[in-house]
Amino acid sequence: xxxxxxxxxxxxxxxxxxxxxxxxxxxxxxxxxxxxxxxxxxxxxxxxxxxxxxxxxxxxxxxxxxxxxxxxxxxxxxxxxxxxxxxxxxxxxxxxxxxxxxxxxxxxxxxxxxxxxxxxxxxxxxxxxxxxxxxxxxxxxxxxxxxxxxxxxxxxxxxxxxxxxxxxxxxxxxxxxxxxxxxxxxxxxxxxxxxxxxxxxxxxxxxxxxxxxxxxxxxxxxxxxxxxxxxxxxxxxxxxxxxxxxxxxxxxxxxxxxxxxxxxxxxxxxxxxxxxxxxxxxxxxxxxxxxxxxxxxxxxxxxxxxxxxxxxxxxxxxxxxxxxxxxxxxxxxxxxxxxxxxxxxxxxxxxxxxxxxxxxxxxxxxxxxxxxxxxxxxxxxxxxxxxxxxxxxxxxxxxxxxxxxxxxxxxxxxxxxxxxxxxxxxxxxxxxxxxxxxxxxxxxxxxxxxxxxxxxxxxxxxxxxxxxxxxxxxxxxxxxxxxxxxxxxxxxxxxxxxxxxxxxxxxxxxxxxxxxxxxxxxxxxxxxxxxxxxxxxxxxxxxxxxxxxxxxxxxxxxxxxxxxxx
Amino acid sequence: xxxxxxxxxxxxxxxxxxxxxxxxxxxxxxxxxxxxxxxxxxxxxxxxxxxxxxxxxxxxxxxxxxxxxxxxxxxxxxxxxxxxxxxxxxxxxxxxxxxxxxxxxxxxxxxxxxxxxxxxxxxxxxxxxxxxxxxxxxxxxxxxxxxxxxxxxxxxxxxxxxxxxxxxxxxxxxxxxxxxxxxxxxxxxxxxxxxxxxxxxxxxxxxxxxxxxxxxxxxxxxxxxxxxxxxxxxxxxxxxxxxxxxxxxxxxxxxxxxxxxxxxxxxxxxxxxxxxxxxxxxxxxxxxxxxxxxxxxxxxxxxxxxxxxxxxxxxxxxxxxxxxxxxxxxxxxxxxxxxxxxxxxxxxxxxxxxxxxxxxxxxxxxxxxxxxxxxxxxxxxxxxxxxxxxxxxxxxxxxxxxxxxxxxxxxxxxxxxxxxxxxxxxx
Numbered sequence: 001x002x003x004x005x006x007x008x009x010x011x012x013x014x015x016x017x018x019x020x021x022x023x024x025x026x027x028x029x030x031x032x033x034x035x036x037x038x039x040x041x042x043x044x045x046x047x048x049x050x051x052x053x054x055x056x057x058x059x060x061x062x063x064x065x066x067x068x069x070x071x072x073x074x075x076x077x078x079x080x081x082x083x084x085x086x087x088x089x090x091x092x093x094x095x096x097x098x099x100x101x102x103x104x105x106x107x108x109x110x111x112x113x114x115x116x117x118x119x120x121x122x123x124x125x126x127x128x129x130x131x132x133x134x135x136x137x138x139x140x141x142x143x144x145x146x147x148x149x150x151x152x153x154x155x156x157x158x159x160x161x162x163x164x165x166x167x168x169x170x171x172x173x174x175x176x177x178x179x180x181x182x183x184x185x186x187x188x189x190x191x192x193x194x195x196x197x198x199x200x201x202x203x204x205x206x207x208x209x210x211x212x213x214x215x216x217x218x219x220x221x222x223x224x225x226x227x228x229x230x231x232x233x234x235x236x237x238x239x240x241x242x243x244x245x246x247x248x249x250x251x252x253x254x255x256x257x258x259x260x261x262x263x264x265x266x267x268x269x270x271x272x273x274x275x276x277x278x279x280x281x282x283x284x285x286x287x288x289x290x291x292x293x294x295x296x297x298x299x300x301x302x303x304x305x306x307x308x309x310x311x312x313x314x315x316x317x318x319x320x321x322x323x324x325x326x327x328x329x330x331x332x333x334x335x336x337x338x339x340x341x342x343x344x345x346x347x348x349x350x351x352x353x354x355x356x357x358x359x360x361x362x363x364x365x366x367x368x369x370x371x372x373x374x375x376x377x378x379x380x381x382x383x384x385x386x387x388x389x390x391x392x393x394x395x396x397x398x399x400x401x402x403x404x405x406x407x408x409x410x411x412x413x414x415x416x417x418x419x420x421x422x423x424x425x426x427x428x429x430x431x432x433x434x435x436x437x438x439x440x441x442x443x444x445x446x447x448x449x450x451x452x453x454x455x456x457x458x459x460x461x462x463x464x465x466x467x468x469x470x471x472x473x474x475x476x477x478x479x480x481x482x483x484x485x486x487x488x489x490x491x492x493x494x495x496x497x498x499x500x501x502x503x504x505x506x507x508x509x510x511x512x513x514x515x516x517x518x519x520x521x522x523x524x525x526x527x528x529x530x531x532x533x534x535x536x537x538x539x540x541x542x543x544x545x546x547x548x549x550x551x552x553x554x555x556x557x558x559x560x561x562x563x564x565x566x
Numbered sequence: 567x568x569x570x571x572x573x574x575x576x577x578x579x580x581x582x583x584x585x586x587x588x589x590x591x592x593x594x595x596x597x598x599x600x601x602x603x604x605x606x607x608x609x610x611x612x613x614x615x616x617x618x619x620x621x622x623x624x625x626x627x628x629x630x631x632x633x634x635x636x637x638x639x640x641x642x643x644x645x646x647x648x649x650x651x652x653x654x655x656x657x658x659x660x661x662x663x664x665x666x667x668x669x670x671x672x673x674x675x676x677x678x679x680x681x682x683x684x685x686x687x688x689x690x691x692x693x694x695x696x697x698x699x700x701x702x703x704x705x706x707x708x709x710x711x712x713x714x715x716x717x718x719x720x721x722x723x724x725x726x727x728x729x730x731x732x733x734x735x736x737x738x739x740x741x742x743x744x745x746x747x748x749x750x751x752x753x754x755x756x757x758x759x760x761x762x763x764x765x766x767x768x769x770x771x772x773x774x775x776x777x778x779x780x781x782x783x784x785x786x787x788x789x790x791x792x793x794x795x796x797x798x799x800x801x802x803x804x805x806x807x808x809x810x811x812x813x814x815x816x817x818x819x820x821x822x823x824x825x826x827x828x829x830x831x832x833x834x835x836x837x838x839x840x841x842x843x844x845x846x847x848x849x850x851x852x853x854x855x856x857x858x859x860x861x862x863x864x865x866x867x868x869x870x871x872x873x874x875x876x877x878x879x880x881x882x883x884x885x886x887x888x889x890x891x892x893x894x895x896x897x898x899x900x901x902x903x904x905x906x907x908x909x910x911x912x913x914x915x916x917x918x919x920x921x922x923x924x925x926x927x928x929x930x931x932x933x934x935x936x937x938x939x940x941x942x943x944x945x946x947x948x949x950x951x952x953x954x955x956x957x958x959x960x961x962x963x964x965x966x967x968x969x970x971x972x973x974x975x976x977x978x979x980x981x982x983x984x985x986x987x988x989x990x991x992x993x
Contacts, residue, residue: 065948065993152838152841156842157842157993241844255668256667269791343858345856425675426679430676517659525633525664526634528634528848530878531876
């Protein structure tokens, strides 16, 4: 990976020689990010000939699988965004609460999807914690035994449990970003002004703040939709089984020993890509419609107090979802520490820390590798993202070409990696740290860039111009003014990128050849087994790395935000 | 150990050592054929051969790709790995897989990229059935090598058809068997004192206990095994031989009609009225441990014992075979053709079939997996090691486990899975 800027040698906004670096930035980014993407996409297309599509079309119930996937993705995204907005509106005028909510949300973002799914499944299943706490009230006692009711929870045929699971996991993600965004656009002042004009706070938030921060949230929301379309780990635990969603079918086909069926799996993965693009395009169309219809309404004073009521209701629901997420994680903690926890005991019959400590000792090398292979991509991604953003600031035309950056978020990872496997093997790069870092970088970079993009672009440029006029060099002004102003968004972006890197599982299996054992591969392997206690312990260990990252990021004060609060 | 337990243990040991013994003449274990004495020269050559393998293996790192879903099994592999490092300076790293198909796909991709004889990422793989067929038919396994392992002499390939044929294909020395499985029913004796062991009894039981039974959705291998087991039992004896031959698509619908009728009959009384199925075997085990259903399935007679020992299931959990015989198969390790540490992989494979390790593996507290070694080929001392293992009360007796019956021809697995999907998957 020569030619790649190292962690320290980028020089945005600098004398002529360095400006050339900025002009080259898009090309550098392309050179770093394109090979895995192009290779993966080309490989995926090549492995799915026409016969594969025919085989896929003949799969029983495939139409319903597709419909379910779309339904789940759309519903989960809309609900997550609406609830996140409602909570953000609720705390918008209270910086302390906003800060606490944001921290809680970030902790939940750190929890791995699969772990939350397992925790939630145990929470809502008829044999799960909620029903156990309800106890004899719910269980019928046939032949002296407590029998759970036979309810379709989780895994109902309409994917409602899966939608709930996705909302529990994605709502905190959007909430954290929404709170961060509204702090940056000065929501509190806007709300104060609106309220002085007689608007209820919730109405003012949705009509004044929401349109301002929507551009910052558009891409994260799209990422949530695409994740909902492609999720396998959550769908296996919470999703319907007759038939399962498209992503689950795609993966099981992709790993079929019969090459023809494996090709049909590649076709199914490409179909997911098509669906993702279609979802995003219809999202953009919907956005245009809303904007056209809503533009003039912004100037009108609301007559009916429906919005505040609806918003408060949604906020209540949202807080319930947050509570569910916390409970799901707490359930995992209980499982990890339980010696014996059998139905219908509401709490474990005994505790044992031996499994957790033993596992932590066993997994220490894997944890170190996980940290390394998530940190290295972040160390490349953050400077690269800054370089790209500075370059775009100089010449906005350069921003046009940034679309492909998000491709890894749109492509189902299994298809992308299956396509990449061939070229990597031919180059002899499989099993090398380089290939793994590169693959992780392809996924980590869009998250980092996404997390950083809007807040960086919207950072007040006046102090920096002032520093320049006072004689500072471009780079000097950047380090003296821009860096302190953006250090918190930078840290959060790095933490998000780190958590995305830690969660990566398939690259280690398919490109790493299993030669580099990571925490994620160990946790997924354990989750495939019978023992929920071991699975919970592994998942908790997996969650600790990103949680540490977010904790560090949240300790960094936000000078930009604090100045506005005063 | 009480006398009763000792007797139960002995009976279980007999079952474990003489797998399928009830199909053979009584007492055959005691008079199992001894290996023909080899000429002195051949033995000497075999010894020097093995010494060469040991020398080559010294310092090699073996990447053992193995399903990693059971902490108990992972621990066992780790223990054997530590021993391999101690005795032979072979370092064994378990690459824990969530699904063996991942490693099979990787080996195929490596071969497609031109790495056919070296440079592979897998040195040894835990494998059987369709994954073996996929690698063997593509000529991606290295061998034959079973005869080169000194401890293979304790395995009597003729004692059990599952040892010599893995699915549709003869093993031909390309795989090393290291465990035996037999499909059984897991139940709680305190809840279901008289478990249903035939399709008719099971259907009656399910209708009497609505919502308390389900099976993993095929193509999960436990789910597919359940379909095959029921099909065999539902067919009259004279029609069963058709299952040993490849599927004849013209006759298959007629032949399997009783199975679909039976499945349709139980469906409304199943868990969630048969509108949802657990995705795999461990998921069903978790449901049983949670009390969501009353019956589960096991491929290991020690499964109940180990689930009790680790506090997952009540102490009254038991395993029992199906009346008339249960499907049996073996699981193996194999060396991919492009493995780099072939000698090290052979050394580790040989350790896996050594009497000492096989005996440890039989212990339900360690794993509870049946041995592939034949009692008749073991020394008196080794037999005593096996005899001294406490199999515990949850291990089925020989009568309870019943005889082993061979799997249908593997083409039936694919056909049944596809037909099940056609009938059930669309909802």
